[in-house]
Amino acid sequence: MLGYSEKEILNIPREAVIFPNDLKKDKIIFEKLLSGEIKNHIDEKRYINKNGDVLWCLVSVSLIKNDINQPIHFLAQKINITESKKSEYKINSLLETTKKQNKRLLNFAHIVSHNLRSHSSNFTMLLKMMQEEYPKLSSNPYYPLLKVASENLNETIENLNQVALVNISSNESYSKINLRNIVEKNIANISTQIIEHNVDITNSVPEHIKLNVIPAYANSVILNVLLNTIKYRKENVKPVIKIYFEQVGKYATLNIKDNGLGIDLEKNGDKLFGMYKTFHKNKDSRGLGLFLSKNQIEAMEGKINVNSKVDVGSTFSIYFRDE
């Protein structure tokens, strides 16, 4: 393992093959073994091979004694674990980097939403005051455009802020909710749209399903997906939405199936839950909805995904962690 022949290794001192920083530790172990305080010892230690490279080894040492209990020699078994040590180090440093990046990103979102908001609210305030003080100016064709731009800016910042908040305050309080009831409640919330578009909606979630969730997030995710299914309905086809429950491993899963436009997942699958991605030429598609939903469900250690076929429909599956 170290690259020495048997003859060579017997003729060089131990100190030459053990990594200097590990020598002291080694000495203490030997003393403990000799005094009988311990019988054997397993540890990770560094060695230096013939080429001068450092190797990580898993070492098991024990003291061999003769019939009359006198120590004869040490028996050490070494396994080269350099490769797995390297991967371990790589994973840890990747994890650290990711943690740092994530923190920076959240910080950035927070700062951006805060600092931008002070300017956008100034625009809103000034435009409103201008309209009140100089009504003539607001009949200028540029005025309504400026106003819309200012409103859009406000909305974007508002959305950005919501996303930042979901990620920052994941210590929001959990409570037990009845899944069927909150689905019913959200259906009731969009009853005007259900009537307007003559939607056939069925909720077949059993009555006994109780989940530990952050209620505001769970509500928001369900509402978002429901709104999405209606928004992307097919023209001239009666929208049919089926809501049903399924236990998938450790996840209590709520499925929301529609017969709407569907999404080309091959083209857009990886962008679907991204920020500001819209795939339909629908005038009020904002694209933030699903991004926010994904953040909210992930804050509750769940997940969301979709199965879809263009012109056939989509099934959104919301996975709630269920202990």
Added chain:
Amino acid sequence: MSRINTVCVIDDDKIFTFAVKRLLAISDCCENVIEYSNGEEAISGLRALLASNRNMPELILLDLNMPIMDGWQFLDEFITIRELTRIKIYIVSSSIDPADIEKSKKYNSVSKYITKPLDKEILKKIINSSL
């Protein structure tokens, strides 16, 4: 329209203070406006007013994010000055962070937390409730 004597605006944002002064003038609901661009300036300004026995403001509109001394630090200092406790404070900030709104509730001297933008109607409500 009910009027109050003096309103004090503590904000580092020149556009905002311009707009507030304008709104106050248009709605004709106060005599004077005092403006400070950060907490420290406000504390020493208010102390000077006290010392010279001049008219104190009845109402403070306080921003949170400011250089040198921010809105929170101003509040911590403000509550230690007994003679100022009669002044009503409204926080007027662009922050919509729930943590800021919660924190403001811990200060008895803060009447309300208002998020920008401000308009004539909101300003009138503030003036009326601080009479």
